[in-house]
Amino acid sequence: MQSARVLIDGPSELVFDYLIPEGMPVVTGCRVRIPLRNRDSTGTVLDIGEPPQTSFRLRAISSLIDPEPLITPHLMKLGKWIADYYVAPLEMVMRSLLPESVRQDTHSEKTRKVVAIKDFPDDETLAKLAKRAPKQHIILTLLKSSGGQMALKDLGGGSVSSSVKSLVKNDYVEMISEAVRRDPDADQEFLESKPLPLNEEQAEALKIITAPGQTKPILLHGVTGSGKTEVYLQAVQHALDEGKTAIVLIPEISLTPQTVQRFKSRFAAMQDQVAVLHSHLSQGERFDEWHRIRNGQARIVIGARSAIFAPLTNLGIIIVDEEHENTYKQETAPRYHGRDIAVLRAHFEKCPVVLGSATPSLESFQNTQSGKYELIRLTARADAQTMPIIRVLDMRIEAQKQKGRIAILSDRLRASMEKKLENGEQIILFLNRRGFARSLQCPPCGHVCECQHCAIPLTYHRTEERLICHMCGYQSITPRKCPSCGDEAIRLQGYGTQKVEEVIQKVFPQARMARIDADTMRRKNALRDTLNKFKAHKIDIIIGTQMIAKGLHFPNVTLVGILNADLGLHVPDFRAGERTFQLLTQVAGRAGRGEMEGEVIVQTFTPHSPSIQYARHHDFDGYAEQELQFRNQFLYPPFAHCALLGTRSTHERRAEFTLENLHKRLSKDCPGQIEIGEVMPSPLAKAHGQFRYQLMLKSTSARALHQHVQRTLAATPPPDDVTIVFDMDCLSFF
Numbered sequence: 026m027q028s029a030r031v032l033i034d035g036p037s038e039l040v041f042d043y044l045i046p047e048g049m050p051v052v053t054g055c056r057v058r059i060p061l062r063n064r065d066s067t068g069t070v071l072d073i074g075e076p077p078q079t080s081f082r083l084r085a086i087s088s089l090i091d092p093e094p095l096i097t098p099h100l101m102k103l104g105k106w107i108a109d110y111y112v113a114p115l116e117m118v119m120r121s122l123l124p125e126s127v128r129q130d131t132h133s134e135k136t137r138k139v140v141a142i143k144d145f146p147d148d149e150t151l152a153k154l155a156k157r158a159p160k161q162h163i164i165l166t167l168l169k170s171s172g173g174q175m176a177l178k179d180l181g182g183g184s185v186s187s188s189v190k191s192l193v194k195n196d197y198v199e200m201i202s203e204a205v206r207r208d209p210d211a212d213q214e215f216l217e218s219k220p221l222p223l224n225e226e227q228a229e230a231l232k233i234i235t236a237p238g239q240t241k242p243i244l245l246h247g248v249t250g251s252g253k254t255e256v257y258l259q260a261v262q263h264a265l266d267e268g269k270t271a272i273v274l275i276p277e278i279s280l281t282p283q284t285v286q287r288f289k290s291r292f293a294a295m296q297d298q299v300a301v302l303h304s305h306l307s308q309g310e311r312f313d314e315w316h317r318i319r320n321g322q323a324r325i326v327i328g329a330r331s332a333i334f335a336p337l338t339n340l341g342i343i344i345v346d347e348e349h350e351n352t353y354k355q356e357t358a359p360r361y362h363g364r365d366i367a368v369l370r371a372h373f374e375k376c377p378v379v380l381g382s383a384t385p386s387l388e389s390f391q392n393t394q395s396g397k398y399e400l401i402r403l404t405a406r407a408d409a410q411t412m413p414i415i416r417v418l419d420m421r422i423e424a425q426k427q428k429g430r431i432a433i434l435s436d437r438l439r440a441s442m443e444k445k446l447e448n449g450e451q452i453i454l455f456l457n458r459r460g461f462a463r464s465l466q467c468p469p470c471g472h473v474c475e476c477q478h479c480a481i482p483l484t485y486h487r488t489e490e491r492l493i494c495h496m497c498g499y500q501s502i503t504p505r506k507c508p509s510c511g512d513e514a515i516r517l518q519g520y521g522t523q524k525v526e527e528v529i530q531k532v533f534p535q536a537r538m539a540r541i542d543a544d545t546m547r548r549k550n551a552l553r554d555t556l557n558k559f560k561a562h563k564i565d566i567i568i569g570t571q572m573i574a575k576g577l578h579f580p581n582v583t584l585v586g587i588l589n590a591d592l593g594l595h596v597p598d599f600r601a602g603e604r605t606f607q608l609l610t611q612v613a614g615r616a617g618r619g620e621m622e623g624e625v626i627v628q629t630f631t632p633h634s635p636s637i638q639y640a641r642h643h644d645f646d647g648y649a650e651q652e653l654q655f656r657n658q659f660l661y662p663p664f665a666h667c668a669l670l671g672t673r674s675t676h677e678r679r680a681e682f683t684l685e686n687l688h689k690r691l692s693k694d695c696p697g698q699i700e701i702g703e704v705m706p707s708p709l710a711k712a713h714g715q716f717r718y719q720l721m722l723k724s725t726s727a728r729a730l731h732q733h734v735q736r737t738l739a740a741t742p743p744p745d746d747v748t749i750v751f752d753m754d755c756l757s758f759f
């Protein structure tokens with residue numbers, strides 16, 4: 026007899042062995058009911074093998090919950106890998122693999138009542154019915170003319186129920202329960218779109234992607250508007266033609282009705298085979314979509330990050346659109362990166378994976394340089410439009426002109442806005458505000474206080490009145506004068522979107538404007554409603570954070586202003602330059618998508634920083650080359666792995682002590698490749714009533730890093746009132 030290792034549902038992470046009753050088809054990934062102490066419980070089978078040698082008698086699995094395993098063997102393997110790599114409890118990973126609505130027994134198929142002809146009466150009886158019970162007669166005729174059955178609801182629901190009952194009693198008809206799909210897009214119609222004839226570059230890309238035996242990951246670097254999506258569509262079609270299945274990952278924010286529609290329209294003829302997974306599905310819809318995938322009805326899955334766990338079998342291709350997007354990284358445990366998991370899953374399933382972007386992440390780009398990935402390029406816009414002009418404005422000069430006041434609008438931007446408004450064109454203004462970290466910059470000369478060891482801006486800590494480096498812990502006093510030019514105007518950066526709105530309102534009192542940021546967009550659908558108004562040109566100017574940078578297509582927008590590029594540039598994050606380059610390039614790709622030429626104005630105190638200059642010249646390669654050099658020199662990703670270890674507690678001292686204790690233990694017997702930073706308060710020192718401390722870890726070996734942390738954490742359980750956070754390959758530093 027064999028036994029199964031079962032991970033019990035629930036927060037306590039229990040794993041027990043159970044005997045598998047003779048004849049019960051239990052395999053890895055099955056959901057089972059098991060006895061646990063004196064009650065019944067449920068769990069997931071992790072492994073199957075010989076019963077372990079123990080002194081006590083194993084109990085047996087009571088029954089199978091689902092007839093076949095809900096988690097495919099490949100997904101099971103993926104789950105175990107994630108638990109190891111991201112140092113996350115397996116139970117937690119299982120929750121990501123199997124959505125709540127699918128795991129819980131309580132959800133089930135939605136059904137409807139259907140009336141079907143059973144024994145149709147002869148003409149004589151029919152004639153009698155017509156006189157005696159005309160309603161029954163009508164129902165029978167209706168049923169006959171519509172192929173023998175109709176939904177009770179369509180026959181009139183409650184108003185006909187007594188007539189239907191009589192018909193059932195006489196065996197003329199029967200009542201059937203039929204499963205109906207809760208289709209999130211049921212109210213939409215999709216007109217089939219035909220594949221476009223590909224241009225030369227697109228055709229070459231498709232050829233490489235669909236080459237027989239292509240299992241090397243592919244980075245598709247295509248400038249904005251180069252027709253990447255058309256390549257995806259045809260690559261998916263190719264997989265389907267081979268009888269296989271496909272996953273398309275799209276960042277949650279870009280997963281708009283328009284993008285989904287593009288896919289649904291192309292595959293309109295087989296619409297039932299497209300499943301869409303995103304966070305706005307109801308539990309019931311998610312349950313249905315998931316089961317349609319699992320039982321093979323749906324062969325194309327489009328979704329955000331977690332759709333990478335879609336239980337498809339026979340995968341033919343995985344596509345990750347906008348692969349550089351940070352939102353692919355999950356912000357709560359297990360903190361996996363959807364793109365990296367996509368590459369791994371493709372490897373397990375031996376299928377091609379395409380990572381597409383106009384601004385590839387340096388991680389993916391470096392993989393093409395080292396030969397791990399294939400690089401394909403689309404260098405021109407498919408719609409033959411020109412790239413918009415990017416103008417860079419030196420705000421040091423503005424600051425002098427405006428004598429110490431914070432310069433929000435340069436003369437150039439103001440003049441340009443005036444002209445666009447006169448022409449009835451639309452404007453987007455960005456205030457790229459990230460996080461809470463504040464750096465020190467001198468307005469007259471643009472100088473930013475940086476850590477000499479890490480080359481990232483130092484962060485101002487108000488409580489200590491000090492500047493601290495968030496990578497290594499280096500500290501310095503806050504200077505009164507600019508270390509570079511001696512001016513006393515050096516100060517903390519910062520003004521918010523609200524301030525900008527006030528200023529713009531004063532300058533352009535007639536313009537209709539809306540502000541888009543976390544504060545104004547709390548209400549459900551607020552973002553969608555505002556964007557719709559903008560589309561209908563009921564708004565002239567949108568002022569927003571990077572929330573609006575992605576996936577926008579507004580033909581009437583001819584001017585995009587980046588108010589203070591430095592806000593995104595001088596944050597204590599070695600990826601700040603990369604993000605600024607991405608933002609500028611993506612934003613530039615949004616302007617001038619219609620008939621009119623677009624203009625982008627970038628205001629900055631450091632006009633010569635490489636990310637701004639290379640973006641201005643639409644030069645990704647130049648940018649990547651110098652940025653990779655910097656990363657290599659300071660041993661940052663992609664040349665090493667970074668991880669953040671943090672503690673959170675309502676007691677500040679406990680959070681600090683716990684992390685200091687961990688620091689001590691991590692430093693003991695530490696493998697040589699690992700560098701351990703100092704314990705420090707997080708830039709976001711307190712959130713949700715909890716104090717936060719953190720330290721950074723860096724290593725050239727991912728395995729050495731996560732194993733060392735795993736061992737140390739296992740040997741050092743935290744006090745009850747302290748929570749540990751571990752973020753492997755972290756993208757955010759607080």
Ligand SMILES: Nc1ncnc2c1ncn2[C@@H]1O[C@H](COP(=O)(O)OP(=O)(O)OP(=O)(O)O)[C@@H](O)[C@H]1O
Nearest residue numbers: 221222223224249250251252253254255383407408
């Ligand atoms: N081969 C083609 N012939 C004609 N038009 C094309 C072709 N391929 C794509 N297009 C059109 O070019 C436009 C841009 O294409 P698409 O949106 O696929 O580009 P993209 O690279 O995905 O853009 P982005 O990076 O902005 O998301 C679309 O209107 C699309 O219909």
Ligand SMILES: [Zn+2]
Nearest residue numbers: 476479494497
């Ligand atoms: Zn440092």
Ligand SMILES: [Zn+2]
Nearest residue numbers: 467470507510
């Ligand atoms: Zn200065």
